[in-house]
Every structure is written in structure tokens, then in C-alpha cells.
Amino acid sequence: MNATAYKKLINDPFDAVDEAIEGFVAAHSDVVAFAEPRVVVRRGPGSDKVGLVIGGGSGHEPAFVGYVGAGIADAAACGNIFASPPPNVVLAAIKAADHGRGVLMAYGNYAGDVMNFGLAAQLAAAEGIEVREIRVTDDVASAPKRDAAKRRGIAGDIIVFKCAGAAAEQGLSLADVERIAVKANSATRSMGVALSACEVPGAGRPTFELGDGEIEIGMGVHGEPGIMRGPLRPADEVAKILVDAILADIDDRGRGDVALLVNGLGATAYLDQYILYRGARRALEAGGVHVVRSFVGEFITSLEMAGASVTVTLLDDELLSYLDAPASSVRFTA
Amino acid sequence: MNATAYKKLINDPFDAVDEAIEGFVAAHSDVVAFAEPRVVVRRGPGSDKVGLVIGGGSGHEPAFVGYVGAGIADAAACGNIFASPPPNVVLAAIKAADHGRGVLMAYGNYAGDVMNFGLAAQLAAAEGIEVREIRVTDDVASAPKRDAAKRRGIAGDIIVFKCAGAAAEQGLSLADVERIAVKANSATRSMGVALSACEVPGAGRPTFELGDGEIEIGMGVHGEPGIMRGPLRPADEVAKILVDAILADIDDRGRGDVALLVNGLGATAYLDQYILYRGARRALEAGGVHVVRSFVGEFITSLEMAGASVTVTLLDDELLSYLDAPASSVRFTA
């Protein structure tokens, strides 16, 4: 690949986010509605439940709007491309999600999100809404184990959203929904690989460059540099590198049952994703871990980046029941 | 984009199809099972119903395996990349789908599929199974209106599979399921645009080349040349070109209600797909047509090709009821 600008099917790059959300809400008006231009809420919200607000920068579609719906999130706050939504947008999402029992905010652990969601929580508290938060930190490539709380959130988001959303739907208290979210996050680890770059609309150039035949292990979901650049390898080897790094990070495997999620970053074909899934599953089972739930597809993308990530969640009966509980968002149904 | 080989997350290119299907069946063993290595069948098949067999070349994932499940197809026959499955594979799918009330084969209209599915139907007939077929011909760019029966099948496949599968699930006779399939196909038109190429694993080079800033309107879902090459344009203009070509092909709009499906070809971001959806919907409504059902995502891809297609289906109450009927395949749930 050379560094020529990517071809995109967009109009004015500055309008891309709003137009895409407008398209999303128009296409899925049976599931979602606008609260305001950057806040998408579920239609027919459950009452008397804890609200779940998710969100983050755009460019990760179908995240985050795709996870708004019964059994998952009540509202998604959408930022500019790869930029956290500002506090007023998050606040509007909190208000839309609040039914008097408090609101949990779940988002990936990035400096911008931490500041903006944090400010929004302060504003909401000033209006009498109780807000807690979970910062997803599943990317094992982004910090060593001793700094696990500093890690980035990538596709593990989806597992945390699903479990927390199910707990909220079942009427648990804010403290209990938060506990489930924390537990799901602690049980979840991911690592990704990038094969080619993406380009922020309007930036005029890809975010990074990879040579022909070169890949980057551990790259972030916004193109943040990873931990190892090397030659393109067979999918099974890549799967093993990712799975081994994940397994090495786990101290206690519990009963050894896991959910395995393979996330396509954008340009990588389903064909490849399923081959990577197969390799990851084999690597896990060779490591003594049993895959009992599987998800393959594009869940949280990096625009048109080529590559994929592997996410492993250790399951006990409690997490499994929340993972399996009914859900009817656009991107995740159960 | 230059013509450097694409980076793929695969192992031996010759094993890619089998490994991907193996991954798919392992990941979704709650929905599907193997009948034999290239034949994927639904778990818990309905009895006393007409069988629906779908299939075609691989490289279009999630098609065709993603549409096997209750309410849609009973079996998918998978070929090599961009190559129809051979007669014995289709025959095995027919046998797996047969419950004594006959089998409808639904597939895109390509010379290879016509020959292989046709031979399989003859073999099945020799074994006493009644087989009918529908060749999907939705791609308006592939032949003029007077030769509509010669057109290729692209994303319209999904609409035809869904309607025929629902009719079969509801217990209709083979003749009636065939009638619904024919009706859905006649009501469905598509046109696509390619922004960059894909590469058949093992071919060592992309199937075609597009210059920087160049797109091709009307390109087929295997990279077959389209009808117009030109500069990259804003998404709204592209949407209008595609929609206008589709509308110009329709003589009778019925009551003017349509389903709109935007299909990503592989590398194009969801962000772009939803922007294209928005533009297509506006173009349709400007043309006096009302969008009542919407689908956006990757339904039938061309490996990692960048681009998308727009599919429009004219709906009456009968087609709408089959489109809305319950379904639980991996890629399409309702």
C-alpha cells in the first residue's frame, strides 16, 4: 500500500459524522431515535431501570450507535472522528438514559473520553442524577499488566456493554450494574493486528504507513502504534501471537470457559476474519481454554483500516447469563 | 492504490475457503452444522416444508453461509473463491434440504452457477427430488432492460433468499415458494460502485486496477468491469447515479413503497455506507418513492473490495410480510 489518500464515499468530510448518524437513525428508526444530533437513544426505553450510556469518538461504526437498544445501551453519545464527544453531548445522553435509578457510563479508556465524560458526570450530578462509570481497559498491548488500569479500551467494549446492559435491563441497582461492568471488564482481554492504515476524513493522508508485506501487532483502534512491527504472517501464526499474549496476561482462568470475539477493523474480509477466528480458537484450545460463545464480524472498526483483533472473556455463570440475555440493538441481537 | 498484492490474514490460499467455513460453523454451531465440508445446513431443520438451497462461489462472505437458518435457507453450497460449487456439492445441499416437498435453488445468474446447479438439479431429479430454481438477476448495470433475464445477481440475492425462505417456512408449496421468489426477484434492482479492487487468494495481484481518485460504476460483485469509469465523486452524487439508474429501469412503481438495502463490498467503512444510504434514501424520496424497510451493512461482499451497492425492492403487502417474517440466520435476523 502506498500513502495515497483513501477513497471514501462521503460528502464534505466535516459533515461525515452527522450524515452517517442521520443515515443510521433513518435506517433503524424501529430501534433508535435522536435525542439530539449527536445523541442516539433507544426507542421505547425501559422505565424503572438503571440507564446505560455508551459513546466515544466516531469512525468506529457500527460502534457506538449500533449497541443502543433493548437489553444493551439506552443512549450513545457520539463525538467527531476519533474524538470523544464533548460534555454537553454526554450530558444529554445521560439525561435521556436516566429514569431515576441512576446512570452508568461505559466507554473506552482514552484521555479525551475520561475528561469529557468526567465533566458530563459532574454536570449531571449538579442536576441530581447519580452517575457511575466504567472505563474499558481490555487492550493488553497498550500497557503492561502492572499498569492494567491504564490500558485502552477496544473491542472488549462490546462485552462490557452487553453484560452491563443486560444487568440494567433486569432491574439491578446502579451499584450492581457497575459491579457487573467491572467484572466483565476484568474478565476481558484483547489484542489486535493492523495490516493497513485508515485515514481521518479531512486529514488528507492515512494515519500511518505500513510497508508492503508488513503488519503491526498491538495497534490501537485509532491507529495508535502497537508493540511490534514485522512481516505479514499466516493467519494461524498471528492468531497464536494474539492469543498467547492474552493468555499470558491471565492469572486465574476460572473454569476455563471463554467467549471469543474476533473483530474486523474495517477492510479485512469476513473470509479472513473467520480464518483468524479458527486459528484463535485452536490456539485457545491448545492452551487449555474452552470456547463456549463466539462472535465474528465488525463490531468496533477503525474506519477502513485492514486488520482485526481478538477478544477473550473468562466466563462464569453470572457473566454468561448476562452475555446470553436478550438484546435487540442494531448490531447485537441475542 | 497501487497494484501491490493485498495483505490477507489467511494461511495457504488454497485452504482459505475450507478454513473460513470451518471457522464459521465452529463459531455459529447454535445455528448451523456441516452436512459435508462445503455444505452448511441449518440446525433443527423444519420438517414438512419446501427446502431452500442457496449458494455460489466463496469470497462473498457472509454470503452464502450467513443466510442459513430458520426462516431463510436450509442449506448453502459453497464453491471456491468466485467459482460456483460443483454439482456434487449442490446435490448434497439439495438432499440435506429436502423434506419430501421439493427444493428451490436460489442463486445469482452466472454461467458457472447455471451449469453446476443445473447439473445438480438433474442428478436430484434422477433420485426423485423435485427441484425448481430461481436465478437472481438484480444488477441493472449488467444488461439492458430488454435482456433483463441475462443480468447478474448481486445483493438482491438477500431479498430473494429472505422472501423465498419465509414462504417456505410458512409451509407454501414448491410452486408457490417459486412464485414468491420470482416475484421478489422481479421487484428487486441493484447497482454498485467500486472504489478499489479485490484479490483472489493465490492470484498474486488484484483483479483490476483503479487509478487514484477513480471509481467504477456498475462493477460486478466479482470485479467484473462496470459501465462507467470516472472520478471519485461525493457520496450523494454516487447515490443519485445508482438510484436514478434503478428508478429508470422500473416501469410500474406499484404503491411506491420500497425496501432499500445498502451493501458494503468489503473495505468500505460503515461510516461511508450510512452516508451512501442517506444519499440513496434522499434520491429515492426525491423520485417519489417511499423507503419503508432498510438494511445497511456487508451482506454479500467481494473479498476486500472497496465500494458498495444499492438495492431497491418494490414492496406490496405480500412481499413485505415475507420480508418481515421471523428469521434467525447468522447474518439476517428478523
Next chain:
Amino acid sequence: MTTQLLRARILAAADAVEASRDELCRLDAGAGDGDHGVTMALAARAVRQALAASPEGSGPELITKIAMAMGSVGGAIGPIYASGLLAIAGTLRAPPPEQPSNVAELLACAEAAENAISGIGHAKPGDKTVLDALHPVVLALREAQSSGLGIDHALGAAAAAAREGAESTSAMIASAGRASRLGERSRGLPDPGASSFALIMGALATLSS
């Protein structure tokens, strides 16, 4: 033709196809879907496996196995070769050949294959398909028979005719197969299926009896 020579010829054809994988993909990329070299390479692999799995057996039996192997790759080219080769196997089976192999028999095989292929694909010479390389083979073998050529020379003439036939497809507009929807734009490159068939004929002719 001894089955030993037949096996050697088939292996030579498999070699030739595999060596041209990229080139055949390139030709198919022009107006098709870019996979013809890969599909033919998969076919060659299946053929090698079939040969290895059938160390015994008569010529017709072997050709039936090869037909199944070629058919197993599917696509457009699979059933074309399968039907052509099954027709050849049928021709060789009945009536049992009086002599080991002669030009008349070769001609009968080529005619049977052509009929079978146009039967299954509804194409005719001039449509820019395999038939544009196969039909000249039939004509060349007819000519060889009437002028009393020996089998090796007849095969050589057939291979040359296939090559010329394949080359002639460059100027044609496709009327069958994937490229048939392109009209004028299908002109310019030779048909991939005709080209691979010419390669195969060339390989078959390199070994003399």
C-alpha cells in the same frame, strides 16, 4: 496411447497450467473475475490427486476420474471440462478401440467433447470461449485424418490450431460466460478458458508416442 503415456501427458498439462497461473488470472481479470489461473491450478492439483489415487485402470476409466477432478473445481470451467472429458471417456469406451490409438479416434474424441461442451454451455464458436480453441482442433484433426497424418503430427497440428484459435479470441466480443455482459469492452484480451485449453493441448502434444 498407452495409459502410461496418457498419464505423462496429463501431468505435462497440469504442469503447464500451474506454470501459467498468474498469466491466466491476468487474462481473466480483463473481462472476468480474475480467478481462472487459480481455478485451473486447483484443477491441476485435483487431477494430480486423482492420478495418484488411481494407479491402475484403463484409459476411459482414467479419463472419467480426470473429468470428475476437473469438475470438482466448479465455476464455469469445471463443468465445461467435466462434460467434455466424460464425452471423451464415453467415446473411448464404446466401441472398444481396434488399435491402441489413432487419428480417427482422436477426432471422434474432439467432436464428442465439442458437442458436450456446446450442449452444456449453449455457446458456439465465435462466442469467445473454450470452444474457439476446441473447434479448430476438431477441424485440424479432420484435416489430419484426410491427409493421413500420423498421431504425433496430428496432435501437433491440433495444438497449433488450439493456440491460433485462442489467439483469435482477442478480437472477439464475448457472447457467453461472465464476460458476455461487457459488449465491446470484452474485446482486446484473449479468452482465458480458450488460452488455458491451448496450453493444455500444447502440453499434451509435447510428448510423442
Next chain:
Amino acid sequence: MTTQLLRARILAAADAVEASRDELCRLDAGAGDGDHGVTMALAARAVRQALAASPEGSGPELITKIAMAMGSVGGAIGPIYASGLLAIAGTLRAPPPEQPSNVAELLACAEAAENAISGIGHAKPGDKTVLDALHPVVLALREAQSSGLGIDHALGAAAAAAREGAESTSAMIASAGRASRLGERSRGLPDPGASSFALIMGALATLSS
């Protein structure tokens, strides 16, 4: 500073940021996510709209509007500017300035902004952030005040300090923000946020009172 001059300075800063969009994206691509130029350009657009929508109003009122506009872009940089600018607006509001504008007031603004930004982002000078360009501004204004410089010269010194500060971040390892997870690999390029801040300071200083 008259509000007319303030508006002109803000527009000059918006121009400077927009002109460097690609370059700021390039810097952010190094260890971040490649969007900083786009985000700052969006911020510049929002600032222009805010100015156009508020033709009247005092300096503090205007700065509050600019703070909201900068904050509206989100990301890491949005709340950084919003909190810094709101602190400046607060400083200018109370107590009401005795004179139109002086170096002491400028220094108070810079200190307030630095405090607010390190409060919200928990970063400190040396962490490779905006603060590495802002902290030198505080030092330069302190120096300007003690040596009795006029406001134009003080602003010039502040801009130069910001530029040097931003340049100095090339050698730093990031300890805050997106790049903080890269360790050694975050070295080499200057911090994008420090660089855009230096551009803004430079633009503010080009117009003299």
C-alpha cells in the same frame, strides 16, 4: 485589549490553525491517532461561528463563548482549551480590570489556564502535552512583568517561549494522553497539542495593540 483587537487576534489564531491542518495531523499520526489537525480545524470553524453569533459582549463574555466553541469539538484537546479559557474568562471578570490590558493581567490569565488544564488533565510540564508550551509562556510573562516589558513585547516573548516549549517536546517521552502508552516510541516528533498551542500564541502575537 479592546474586544475588537481580541476578535482580530482570535481570527488570526483560527487562520493559523486551519493553515496547519495537514501538518498537525502528521504530527498526531506519529504517536497518536492522526486527527489533531482536523479537530483543531473543526475548533477554528466553531470559533468563527461563535464570533459571528456574538457581535457584542465584553472580553470575558467573548472568551466564555470561545471556550464553549473549543470544548464542542471534544477529544482530548476540547476540554483542555475549554477549561483553560474558562479560567481566563473568570480571571478577567473578577476583579474588574483597572486598565484596558496589561502584562500582569496576561500573566494571571496564563497562570489560571495552566492551573485549570493541569487540574482537568492531571498532567504536568514534561509529560509532552500542551502544558509544555503553556508553562514556558507563564515563565516568560513572569519575566516580562518583572523586567517591565510592554504588552506587545510580552506577548512576543510569550509566543517565542511557546514555540521553544513545543519544540522541546520532540525529545520527550509522553506521560499523558493517547501517546502515553508508547514509552520510548513517543519520542521524535513534537507533541501536536503543544505545537498547535504555539501556533495560536504566535498568531495572537502578530497583531500589536
